[in-house]
Amino acid sequence: MLERKQLKGRTQVTFILPEDSPAGPVSVVGDFNHWNPAAHPLTPRGDGTRAASVALPAHGTHAFRYLAAGDYWFDDDHADAHDGTNGRLHT
Incomplete structure (x- = not known):
């Protein structure tokens, strides 16, 4: 699931998954973090x-998985679009 919050000139996007599915550590990777799995690991809530x-620039499009x-590797069913390989997110 994706949650968005508008900030001044930016959009804060929160990527959300169930705590146990899939099991083990999960990271969100995309063009916004140079596909670096260490940049944005999901943490339990x-x-x-x-x-x-x-936090991403407003009015942009980003690829992620x-x-x-x-x-x-897996996709988010709640992405704004898919380009065949990646989910697409519009801010």
């Missing part, structure tokens, strides 16, 4: 989910 937030343990 008190409501049974895990999340990572990223999730990377889980075991080199398991």
Whole structure:
């Protein structure tokens, strides 16, 4: 799931997944962090989910995916669009 919050000239996007699905560590990776899995790991929250937030320039489009343990790449069904390989996010 994706949550958005408008900030001055930016959009804060929070990437949210269930705490246990998939099992193990998960990171959100994309063109906004040079596809670096160490940049935005999802961390547990008190409501049974895990999340990572990223502030992105407003009025842009970004490619992203999730990377889980075991080199398991997957998409977010709630992405604004998909380009065949990646989810697309419009800010």
